[in-house]
Amino acid sequence: MNKHPMAVSDEDFKKVELAINDVREEGKTIRTIFEGYYDEEIDIGWEVDAAVDAFSIFSSRWTIEILATLYIAGERRFNEMRKLLRGISSRTLSDKLTKCTETGLVERLVEDGPPVRVTYRLTDHGRDAGRLLGPLVAYMKIKQGRVIRHTIQS
Amino acid sequence: MNKHPMAVSDEDFKKVELAINDVREEGKTIRTIFEGYYDEEIDIGWEVDAAVDAFSIFSSRWTIEILATLYIAGERRFNEMRKLLRGISSRTLSDKLTKCTETGLVERLVEDGPPVRVTYRLTDHGRDAGRLLGPLVAYMKIKQGRVIRHTIQS
DNA sequence: GATATCTAGTGTATAAAATGCACCATAGTG
DNA sequence: CACTATGGTGCATTTTATACACTAGATATC
Numbered sequence: 001m002n003k004h005p006m007a008v009s010d011e012d013f014k015k016v017e018l019a020i021n022d023v024r025e026e027g028k029t030i031r032t033i034f035e036g037y038y039d040e041e042i043d044i045g046w047e048v049d050a051a052v053d054a055f056s057i058f059s060s061r062w063t064i065e066i067l068a069t070l071y072i073a074g075e076r077r078f079n080e081m082r083k084l085l086r087g088i089s090s091r092t093l094s095d096k097l098t099k100c101t102e103t104g105l106v107e108r109l110v111e112d113g114p115p116v117r118v119t120y121r122l123t124d125h126g127r128d129a130g131r132l133l134g135p136l137v138a139y140m141k142i143k144q145g146r147v148i149r150h151t152i153q154s
Numbered sequence: 155m156n157k158h159p160m161a162v163s164d165e166d167f168k169k170v171e172l173a174i175n176d177v178r179e180e181g182k183t184i185r186t187i188f189e190g191y192y193d194e195e196i197d198i199g200w201e202v203d204a205a206v207d208a209f210s211i212f213s214s215r216w217t218i219e220i221l222a223t224l225y226i227a228g229e230r231r232f233n234e235m236r237k238l239l240r241g242i243s244s245r246t247l248s249d250k251l252t253k254c255t256e257t258g259l260v261e262r263l264v265e266d267g268p269p270v271r272v273t274y275r276l277t278d279h280g281r282d283a284g285r286l287l288g289p290l291v292a293y294m295k296i297k298q299g300r301v302i303r304h305t306i307q308s
Numbered sequence: 309g310a311t312a313t314c315t316a317g318t319g320t321a322t323a324a325a326a327t328g329c330a331c332c333a334t335a336g337t338g
Numbered sequence: 339c340a341c342t343a344t345g346g347t348g349c350a351t352t353t354t355a356t357a358c359a360c361t362a363g364a365t366a367t368c
Contacts, residue, residue, distance in 0.1 A: 006200070012187050019180040020286070026173040026180075027285030030292045031225075033166045034301075044227045046160070048238045050301075051222040054294035059218050061326070061354095068205040071185075073198045078345050084202045089327050094346060115335060115344040125297070131181030132174070132293055136286040138184045140208035143279070147188075147204075215325095215355070232316050243356050248317055269315040269364065 006141075007150040016138055016147070023135040057103045058129075062088055062096045067105060067122070068137060071130030075109075075121035105129060160295075161304040170292055170301070177289040211257045212283075216242055216250045221259060221276070222291060225284030229263075229275035259283060 008016070034047065058064050062085070069084050070076065076084070082093055097120060100106040105126035109119040122130060141147040162170070188201065212218050216239070223238050224230060230238070236247055251274060254260040259280035263273040276284060295301040 006188070006191055006197075006204075008187065008191060012190070016184055016187055019184050023177050023180050023289065024282060024285045026177050027288035030170055030173050030288050031285070033162065033170055034160070034292075036166070037160055037162060043160075045238060047226050048219075048223045049240070050160075050295050050298075051226060051291050052219045052239065052241075054291050054298060054300070055218050055222065059213075059215055061213055061215075064209050064213050065202075065206045068209065069202045072201050072205060079343085084199060085206065086203070087206075087327095089329090090346065091328085091348085092326055095326090118345060128178060128293065129290065131178045131185070132290040134181035134184050135177065136283065136290075137205050137208050138188075139282065139286055141204050144204075144208060146208070233314090241356095243358085244317065245319085245357085246355055249355090272316060 005146050005148045007148050009150050010152065013147075013149040016142070020135050020139050020142075057105070062092060063100065064133070066093075066096055066100055067126060067130055068133065070106065070120060070122045071127065071134070075119050077117060077119050081120065100126075159300050159302045161302050163304050164306065167301075167303040170296070174289050174293050174296075211259070216246060217254065218287070220247075220250055220254055221280060221284055222287065224260065224274060224276045225281065225288070229273050231271060231273050235274065254280075 038044070038047070058067070065085055065088075066081070069081060073080075073084060078090075078093070078097075081097075082088065082090055085093065088096075097106060097108070101108050101120075104123055106120050107123050109121060111117045111119070138147070192198070192201070212221070219239055219242075220235070223235060227234075227238060232244075232247070232251075235251075236242065236244060239247065242250075251260060251262070255262050255274075258277055260274050261277050263275060265271045265273070292301070
């Protein structure tokens with residue numbers, strides 16, 4: 001678990017920046033399309049409402065982190081996730097995984113043993129959400145200096 | 155505040171779907187690039203950690219909703235936001251806006267009156283985050299049937 | 309002149325959510 | 339017999355969010 005930033009090649013850094021810029025543009029495009037459909041003051045309430053609703057399943061602590069973990073790490077077992085998501089209690093992880101399973105983001109696979117092993121994995125829906133979240137996470141990582149441009153040496 | 159879904163033209167619906175697909179692809183690209191930089195088991199912990207950290211400023215209730223509101227509705231005053239974000243208490247809104255201002259997502263503009271008027275607006279950083287979040291919100295809206303394809307009539 | 313309204317919040321008690329830490333059963337290893 | 343590993347639960351405490359009353363300065367209404 002190294003603390004130093006991830007240094008990527010200049011080429012890859014540019015690719016990531018380009019991808020982020022593209023997504024930003026797609027975001028603008030989507031916004032413009034939706035804006036064409038309402039009379040300012042009347043429907044803003046609706047759209048905010050829809051957005052709040054759309055996000056409500058993510059907007060409690062750990063939900064997005066769990067999603068990101070399974071997206072990055074692939075399928076994992078309960079105690080593996082607990083190690084990766086440093087700071088979460090087993091109680092909370094258990095509750096959140098149940099909720100994520102109920103909302104269809106994650107699936108729970110039991111291979112009965114003994115010992116019984118339980119694997120958590122993103123559903124297709126969860127994976128799509130992960131991918132759509134990826135650019136924002138990358139943007140934040142760059143903003144926070146956790147991903148930096150590798151300075152060429154030798 | 156109408157409850158029915160937003161029906162967009164077939165053309166626009168396709169545009170939104172295409173944009174979402176593009177973003178999904180960009181997400182995959184970014185993922186692939188980052189994956190090239192680590193030796194499986196060793197750095198997965200780092201990346202999850204970085205993602206958790208990147209998201210920590212969003213992952214408490216209402217933060218993303220506030221961001222989405224200002225992104226959709228543009229700059230707004232305190233009580234306007236309270237009306238838009240139905241369900242939030244003024245106490246919580248006040249606290250969250252303070253936090254969002256501290257984290258640099260939102261700026262607070264005071265026009266002193268009387269009556270004093272305070273306007274909240276996304277910073278450039280906040281707007282970028284909003285745009286990067288847009289495709290996921292659109293995806294969720296479609297998933298939840300809040301944005302539908304307009305059936306051609308007449 | 310008293311009362312209501314608008315502004316943007318605060319104070320405080322309560323409810324809900326997250327945490328720490330102990331603990332469970334089953335099985336395998338030394 | 340003790341210790342590990344599996345995937346969690348139970349419960350007390352802490353943190354976070356909510357409801358709801360209330361503030362202050364100025365204008366508007368009765």
